[in-house]
Amino acid sequence: xxxxxxxxxxxxxxxWDRHIFAGRIISPANRRKYxxxxxGTGLAGSAAAATLAELGYDVQVFTMHDTPRRAHxxxxxxxINAAKNYANDGDSIFRLFYDTIKGGDFRAREANVYRLAxxxxxxxDHCVAQGVPFAREYGGGLANRSFGGAQVSxxxxxxxxxxxxxxxxxxxxxxxxxxxxxxxIHPRQEMLDLVTEDNRxxxxxxxxxxxxxxxxxxxHVVVLATGGYGNVxxxxxxxxxxxxxxxxxxxxxxxxxxxxxxxxxxxTCIPVHDEQQCKLTLMSESLRNDGRVWVPKNAGxxxxxxxxxxxxxxxxxxxxxxxxxxxxxxxxxxxxAKQQCDQNKGVGEAGLAVYLDFADAVKxxxxxxILRKYGNLFQMYEKITAHDPAVQPMMIYPAVHYSMxxxxxxxxxxxxxxxxxxxxxxxxxxxxxxRLGASALMQGLADGYFILPNTIGRYLADCPLPLPDTTASLxxxxxxxxxxxxxxxxxxxxxxxxxxxxxxxxxxxxxECGLLRNGAxxxxxLAEIPAIREEFWKNVLVPGTGMQLNxxxxxxxxxxxxxxxxxxMVRDALDREESCGCHxxxxxxxxxxxxxxxxxxxxxxxxxxxxxxxxxxxxxREPLVFDNVTPSQRSYR
Amino acid sequence: MAKQxxxxxxxxxxxxxxxxxxxxxxxxxxxxxxxLSFLEMLDVLNENLTLNGQEPxxxxxxxxxxxxxxxxxxxNGRPHGPEPGTTLCQLHMRHFKDGDHxxxxxxxARPFPIERDLVIDRGSLDQLIQAGGYVxxxxxxxxxxxxxxxxxxxxxxxxxxxACIGCGACVASCPNGSAMLFAGAKVSQxxxxxxxxxxxxxxxxxxxxxxxxxxxxxCGNERECEASCPKRISIRHxxxxxxxxxxxxxxxx
Numbered sequence: 001x002x003x004x005x006x007x008x009x010x011x012x013x014x015x016w017d018r019h020i021f022a023g024r025i026i027s028p029a030n031r032r033k034y035x036x037x038x039x040g041t042g043l044a045g046s047a048a049a050a051t052l053a054e055l056g057y058d059v060q061v062f063t064m065h066d067t068p069r070r071a072h073x074x075x076x077x078x079x080i081n082a083a084k085n086y087a088n089d090g091d092s093i094f095r096l097f098y099d100t101i102k103g104g105d106f107r108a109r110e111a112n113v114y115r116l117a118x119x120x121x122x123x124x125d126h127c128v129a130q131g132v133p134f135a136r137e138y139g140g141g142l143a144n145r146s147f148g149g150a151q152v153s154x155x156x157x158x159x160x161x162x163x164x165x166x167x168x169x170x171x172x173x174x175x176x177x178x179x180x181x182x183x184x185i186h187p188r189q190e191m192l193d194l195v196t197e198d199n200r201x202x203x204x205x206x207x208x209x210x211x212x213x214x215x216x217x218x219x220h221v222v223v224l225a226t227g228g229y230g231n232v233x234x235x236x237x238x239x240x241x242x243x244x245x246x247x248x249x250x251x252x253x254x255x256x257x258x259x260x261x262x263x264x265x266x267x268t269c270i271p272v273h274d275e276q277q278c279k280l281t282l283m284s285e286s287l288r289n290d291g292r293v294w295v296p297k298n299a300g301x302x303x304x305x306x307x308x309x310x311x312x313x314x315x316x317x318x319x320x321x322x323x324x325x326x327x328x329x330x331x332x333x334x335x336x337a338k339q340q341c342d343q344n345k346g347v348g349e350a351g352l353a354v355y356l357d358f359a360d361a362v363k364x365x366x367x368x369x370i371l372r373k374y375g376n377l378f379q380m381y382e383k384i385t386a387h388d389p390a391v392q393p394m395m396i397y398p399a400v401h402y403s404m405x406x407x408x409x410x411x412x413x414x415x416x417x418x419x420x421x422x423x424x425x426x427x428x429x430x431x432x433x434x435r436l437g438a439s440a441l442m443q444g445l446a447d448g449y450f451i452l453p454n455t456i457g458r459y460l461a462d463c464p465l466p467l468p469d470t471t472a473s474l475x476x477x478x479x480x481x482x483x484x485x486x487x488x489x490x491x492x493x494x495x496x497x498x499x500x501x502x503x504x505x506x507x508x509x510x511x512e513c514g515l516l517r518n519g520a521x522x523x524x525x526l527a528e529i530p531a532i533r534e535e536f537w538k539n540v541l542v543p544g545t546g547m548q549l550n551x552x553x554x555x556x557x558x559x560x561x562x563x564x565x566x567x568x569m570v571r572d573a574l575d576r577e578e579s580c581g582c583h584x585x586x587x588x589x590x591x592x593x594x595x596x597x598x599x600x601x602x603x604x605x606x607x608x609x610x611x612x613x614x615x616x617x618x619x620x621r622e623p624l625v626f627d628n629v630t631p632s633q634r635s636y637r
Numbered sequence: 638m639a640k641q642x643x644x645x646x647x648x649x650x651x652x653x654x655x656x657x658x659x660x661x662x663x664x665x666x667x668x669x670x671x672x673l674s675f676l677e678m679l680d681v682l683n684e685n686l687t688l689n690g691q692e693p694x695x696x697x698x699x700x701x702x703x704x705x706x707x708x709x710x711x712x713n714g715r716p717h718g719p720e721p722g723t724t725l726c727q728l729h730m731r732h733f734k735d736g737d738h739x740x741x742x743x744x745x746a747r748p749f750p751i752e753r754d755l756v757i758d759r760g761s762l763d764q765l766i767q768a769g770g771y772v773x774x775x776x777x778x779x780x781x782x783x784x785x786x787x788x789x790x791x792x793x794x795x796x797x798x799x800a801c802i803g804c805g806a807c808v809a810s811c812p813n814g815s816a817m818l819f820a821g822a823k824v825s826q827x828x829x830x831x832x833x834x835x836x837x838x839x840x841x842x843x844x845x846x847x848x849x850x851x852x853x854x855x856c857g858n859e860r861e862c863e864a865s866c867p868k869r870i871s872i873r874h875x876x877x878x879x880x881x882x883x884x885x886x887x888x889x890x
Contacts, residue, residue: 047776050776051775051776054775054776065699065707066697066707066758066759066760067759067760067762067763067803068763069706069763069803070699070700070705070706070707071705072699072700072705074700074704074705075700075702075704075705084782084783086783121782122777122779124782125779125780125781125782126774126776126777126779127782128779128782128832129772129774129779129780129832130771130772130774130832131771131772131795131826131827131830131832131833132799133792133793133795133796133799133826133830134792135792135796136787136788136789136792137789138789139786140786140787140788140789141783141786142782142783158796158799159796159800161704161796161800164704164800164802165796165799168799171766172766172770172771172772173771173774173776175763175766175767175770175771176767176771176773178763178767179767179768185763187760210752210753239699239700239701239705240698240699240700240701241699273640273672274640274670274672274673274677275670276670276673276677276680276681277673277677278677278680278701279701281701281702282702379722380702380703380727383703383720383723383727383729384674384727384729386729386731449776449777450776450777453776495688497684497687497688499680499684500684541687541688543686543687543690543691543692543693544692548653548654548753549654549695549752549753549756551693551695552683552687552693
């Protein structure tokens, strides 16, 4: 299979405009004849659904939540990047493009990332027009702050709730279209499978999470905006119900899965505090703007932070990376935190944390100014830990946060299955091997508001108009399959709960396929995952029935897919014998223990093809070509 | 604060489906770490119930960071429990002591039918937003973001209102089952910002009318909503909704 990314010709800055012009447009009168199924209502899904409805398409929206406003985009705290250069500090579209592609360690497509930077400014315009209450300067203009991996101030924010405000903007747009009757919203529906015909996406199969009823829905196009797979690790900053099921089912139906091993470990999370904990909480990276990261200079120093004098503190990021200091990219910050803890300099009960200290910032700017920026974050931290960061330093530790990998898409955001588009975190496209802070919101909204609405016509113009009949065997066979899958889960009646087995899988992945990886460990994980999967199908205990609201059943179905997906993730990690982006492959590091990328052998996207349960998946490669930037060894020193 | 282990008893509303008659069931839990969140405590209960061959308690939750608005239950008579400004997922067991008895029931209001146990249907809040809780602007046709200057203080006040997470605690705590704080927060946010002005009149009239149609009551100035709001949204936003409504009604054609 040859992967064609459909990158348009021409100079980088003109590609997107040329592509739109060369594309096909469906005439306004015809648009209502085309039905678009959108699965997921985070930033990407809501933005796409609202915009497509504004254009006149018949949009059917499916969400597993009770309302479209709950998706985990809502939890993004820090902000959204745009190349407005309001700060007059030398920012430009090209600089945002360069920072993003460099931050991703040169494992993303130039054309995609440049387009993202171009669109970034229009996103801010649009969100302001929607009434998103961004932070402002005294003069009434929009305020910016700086963020990890960048030396300019280009991040727009609404306190520490930027994701919430942007999502509510998109949700409002969606509600407006629902009222106008152009969007039908199907709440509490979990997509269980993709329906394909002649290698085209034709519809989906869903389970009504209230009644258990399984139904199918036909559409000309299926759009997956179903988020990332970080919960495969059990403990992550993702929402509890974030899952890989929709993406994985599409993968099993023929959509290639790209770079599954690229998972971001976020440096500033609240450390694990309890055995029975099921979720990690992120503290926005924006805190590193004013917080200083440190550990005691001497290993094993257990004094409380206030009793450790300045001379016995090691501000290791500032010392090691004077150019960027506390604002080094996420992978560098995470890895260094882990290394400090491995040297027994970690703090907190378990020694698995480092300090993030605001004392100097409070001295410099005064507490009110600091609280204005981070008040809700301080509050959140205090609620969980019972410590006030205004009085004593925060403790932070890395945690799984974001999936850069996802379903492979071309420049149009279409997967290898014609008619199946993938948006937001669910696709692999723009962040390479590491995502810069404040870029996820930008990508989700760019995909939904501006890209898909301009590329969908290319497919629809040649798509057969009659919708397939959902009572025909194509669809009924799929709903039967989904029903028997549920029956099979309920029939195991074993002795272990889903949570118990998921914890076992998560621990294995965190140990062997986390921040630091090596061939031997990955090999072990690859051998162990099928055994856990076997244990699951022999010994899982799912109470209740299929025809009722059954949260245990929902979780079990998701874990079943994670147990298949985990194997692919580890296989991809094993295959990528280089240190890159978020991950240090221990066999590939420089003399001073920094990551060593291998451009000669790994300057490509790995896209995996499903070949059946008993067959090894096949890896395809999309080479990455850099005409406008020179891949450099990242150095933040 | 050092972690402790506590024993508690629970009295939880169990209801099979929207049609069935629900009732309280009693459970006891021992050795609960005070480091756990309230929902993690329910996870432990559910793990125990599952292993004992019983059906776990259904409850809504997702982000567990206090922002998605999905979780919520009434604990000892208070929506989201005893701590002010806190969602149920951000409530921690260190606020309870050994031997405590906790009565846990769903948010109750006529427009919030129960789906199962503690899970309710809050679709009525979506319908309320559909009546005008947005700015009618299509993607693309918008001016440069800094075209209109907005005073910092105004943006901050709008943000105070916009912080609403749509959990429904305000409705559940109100003796009248009113959604005035929810609607007021949205109307107020958009009334404060110039972008919301062109549709201000219709928004206030339509949202209030829709609120009545959906079966929400009116505000009786009890202020329970403000006290139970996990985002501490002030009833000043109800006052602004009232002003917007009166202004719109007086000048209507």
